[in-house]
Amino acid sequence: MPAVSLGVELESVEHGIAVLRFNRPHHLNALTDDTVAETGRLLDKVAADRAIRVLILTGAGRAFCAGFELGLADDAPDSAEVGETPAWMFRQEAFSGLITRLRALRQPVIAAVNGTANGAGLCLALASEIRIASSTAKFNAAFVKIGLSGCDMGAGWLLPRAVGLSCAFEILLTGRMVEAAEAHRIGLISELLDEPALMPRALEIARSIAANDPFGVWMTKRGVWACIETPGLHTALELENRTQILARTTGGLSKAARAFRERKTKRDTSS
Numbered sequence: 001m002p003a004v005s006l007g008v009e010l011e012s013v014e015h016g017i018a019v020l021r022f023n024r025p026h027h028l029n030a031l032t033d034d035t036v037a038e039t040g041r042l043l044d045k046v047a048a049d050r051a052i053r054v055l056i057l058t059g060a061g062r063a064f065c066a067g068f069e070l071g072l073a074d075d076a077p078d079s080a081e082v083g084e085t086p087a088w089m090f091r092q093e094a095f096s097g098l099i100t101r102l103r104a105l106r107q108p109v110i111a112a113v114n115g116t117a118n119g120a121g122l123c124l125a126l127a128s129e130i131r132i133a134s135s136t137a138k139f140n141a142a143f144v145k146i147g148l149s150g151c152d153m154g155a156g157w158l159l160p161r162a163v164g165l166s167c168a169f170e171i172l173l174t175g176r177m178v179e180a181a182e183a184h185r186i187g188l189i190s191e192l193l194d195e196p197a198l199m200p201r202a203l204e205i206a207r208s209i210a211a212n213d214p215f216g217v218w219m220t221k222r223g224v225w226a227c228i229e230t231p232g233l234h235t236a237l238e239l240e241n242r243t244q245i246l247a248r249t250t251g252g253l254s255k256a257a258r259a260f261r262e263r264k265t266k267r268d269t270s271s
Contacts, residue, residue, distance in 0.1 A: 006034045006038035007022065007024040007029070007031075007032065007038070008020065008021065008022050008023055008038050008039045008042060010042045010045065013056075013203070014203075015051075016051065016052065016053035016054065016206075016210040017052070017053065017054050017055075017056065017206045017207070018049075018052045018054075018055050018056070019055075019056045019057075019058060020042060020043070020046070020055055020056070020057050020058075021057075021059060022058075022059040022063075022064070022065050024060075025060045025061025026061075027066070028061075028062070028065075028115075028116055029059040029061070029063045029064065029065045029066060030065070030067060030069040030070075031065065031067065031068055031069060031120055032069045032072060033072070033077055033091060037094065039098055040094070040097060040098060043098070043105065044101070047104070047105055047106065047107075053107060053206075053209065053214060054110065054210050055107045055108070056109075056110045056112055056199075056202045057102075057109055057112065057124065057128055058111070058112040058113070058114055058198075058202070059114055062114070062115045063114070063116040063117075063121075064111070064114055064115055064116060064117040064121050064125065064137065065116075065120060065121030065124060066116050066118045066119070066121055067118040067119025067120040067121050067122075067142070068095070070146070075087075076088045076090070077090070077091065095120060096153045096154065098120075098124060098153075099123060099124070099127045099153055099154040099158075102127040102128065103225060106218045106221070107221075108130065108209055108217060109127070109128040109129055109130070110128060110129070110130045110131075110132065110202050110205055111125040111130070111132070112201075112202040113134070113137040113139075114133075114134050114136065114137065114195065115134070115136050115137060115138070116137075116138055117133075117137060117138070117139045118139070118140050118141075118142055119140070119141060119142055119143060119152070120152075122139045122140065122141055122155065123152070123154050123155050123158065124153075125139070126154065126155065126158035126159060127154060127158060130190060131188065131189045132190060132191040132192075132193060132205070133183060133184070133189045133191070133192060133193070134180065134192075134193055134195040134197075134198045135180050135181075135192060135193070135194060135195065136195055138177050138178065138183075139178040140171070140175060140178060141159070141172050142175045143175070144173060144174075144175045145175040150175065151172065155172060156172070159171065161228060162187060162188055163186045163187050164186075164187075167186050213252040215250045215252070216247055216252060219243050219246070219247050222243075
């Protein structure tokens with residue numbers, strides 16, 4: 001059974017695969033300070049659980065996550081005690097900390113975007129390694145429309161890497177909505193599906209990942225993120241070379257080679 005608390009739940013759906021679901025459907029799964037704190041706690045729980053191989057991120061109801069709960073914008077927790085600016089900085093760092101938590105997970109994250117993904121919701125999807133969406137999905141970074149910078153929760157770094165610089169600037173500067181079909185066309189998502197097919201497809205991808213060597217998957221996630229931050233191809237190759245030699249020590253390559261030789265011997269004997 002899922003452990004439901006504070007607008008987010010973590011559920012083990014099958015061996016090796018867990019689902020983190022935002023669960024405030026009547027508020028389009030908008031994030032409160034308590035929801036953010038609980039999400040961080042659950043992500044720490046995923047990080048510590050070696051049985052979890054893949055995490056699926058999704059939302060309950062008709063939204064993925066509508067971003068920050070704007071009804072809380074008049075004040076930040078503890079502002080009376082620490083002052084308004086420090087209180088807002090604490091809140092800002094708590095929200096943006098979800099991005100680094102997702103990035104730091106050993107497990108790959110699949111965002112199954114089932115509807116609205118606004119603001120922080122867009123950024124949480126961007127921080128996931130794989131993004132698929134239903135035809136009801138729509139995305140925007142509306143920060144600029146409420147008097148803030150369009151660059152928030154990693155959007156200024158993650159979005160250009162997903163869709164290119166010009167598209168990212170246009171989306172961030174206008175704050176407009178990107179519908180599902182356009183999101184697929186520009187590479188914001190890798191697959192566009194009918195609503196009933198979304199979670200089955202997310203599970204299918206998760207199973208394909210979980211079937212691979214755990215250390216190889218971990219190093220692939222870490223390697224890709226590290227490579228896109230490197231200054232050039234030479235540095236990326238240096239990183240990949242060392243990672244491959246490290247991964248070889250797990251014995252997975254030797255096992256694959258033995259299996260290959262056995263199959264080849266069987267083919268040769270039967271021909």
